[in-house]
Amino acid sequence: MAAQAAPVESGHAKMNSVDLNALTSQAREALANAPVVTVAPDAELTVEKAAVSVVSAAENEDYQAELAAAEAEKAAEEAAAEAAEAAEAAAATATSVDVPASAIGNSVISIASRYVGVPYVSGGGSPSGFDCSGFTSYVYGQLGINLPHSSGAQPGYGTQVPASEAQPGDLMWTPGHVSIYAGGNTMIDASKPGTVVDFRTIWQSNPTFIRMG
CATH class of the missing domain: 3.90.1720.10 (endopeptidase domain like (from Nostoc punctiforme))
Structure with a gap:
C-alpha cells in the first residue's frame, strides 16, 4: 500500500508557525537577527570522487626496502650464530x-x-x-x-x-x-x-x- 501522511489536527499549532506575541523581547530580537539560509529548488549537490591507485608489493619501493632490511638482519644473525658454532667446534677439537x-x-x-x-x-x-x-x-x-x-x-x-x-x-x-x-x-x-x-x-x-x- 502507498504510504499516506497523517492529517494535521486543527487544534495543534503547526511546526512552521510561531506566535511572536508570546515571545519575550530578547527572544524576538534573537529570532529577527537569526541568519536565514535559502537553497534554490534546482540546487545540485556535487561530490568529487578521488582517484585511488593501487601499487603491487613488487613495485612498492618502501615495502621492498623493509623486506630487504629484514632479510639482511636475519642473514647477519645466522652468520653470527654460525661463527659462534664454528668457534665452539674449533675449541672442542683443537x-x-x-x-x-x-x-x-x-x-x-x-x-x-x-x-x-x-x-x-x-x-x-x-x-x-x-x-x-x-x-x-x-x-x-x-x-x-x-x-x-x-x-x-x-x-x-x-x-x-x-x-x-x-x-x-x-x-x-x-x-x-x-x-x-x-x-x-x-x-x-x-x-x-x-x-x-x-x-x-x-x-x-x-x-x-x-x-x-
Whole structure:
C-alpha cells in the first residue's frame, strides 16, 4: 500500500508557525537577527570522487626496502650464530698440550694462558678474537712492552737468542707467524683460522727466538 501522511489536527499549532506575541523581547530580537539560509529548488549537490591507485608489493619501493632490511638482519644473525658454532667446534677439537713445568709462574705465559679458547680472527687484537701478531702484541702490552700488530715487525723490538738459551715467554718467530715460547717443545699462539688460542707442540720449522724487555 502507498504510504499516506497523517492529517494535521486543527487544534495543534503547526511546526512552521510561531506566535511572536508570546515571545519575550530578547527572544524576538534573537529570532529577527537569526541568519536565514535559502537553497534554490534546482540546487545540485556535487561530490568529487578521488582517484585511488593501487601499487603491487613488487613495485612498492618502501615495502621492498623493509623486506630487504629484514632479510639482511636475519642473514647477519645466522652468520653470527654460525661463527659462534664454528668457534665452539674449533675449541672442542683443537689439539692442545699441557703447560710445561718450566713455564709455571712465568709472567708472560701466565697472562697468555688467560686467553686459551679465544677464537682466531684475522686482524683481531682483543680478547674477542686474535690473529698471531694481535695475540702476542696484546699479551706483551700488558707487561708494558708495546709491539706493533705485525708479525714481520715484532722481532725487531727484542734481542735474538739461540734456541739453546730460549726461555718461556720469549717471542718465537718464523716468516709470516709469531707465537710465544712456553718451554720444552711447546708454544702458545693464535694459530690459524678455525682454531683457538692454545698451548701446542711447536709446529714452526727452525723458529727464531726473541727476548723481549
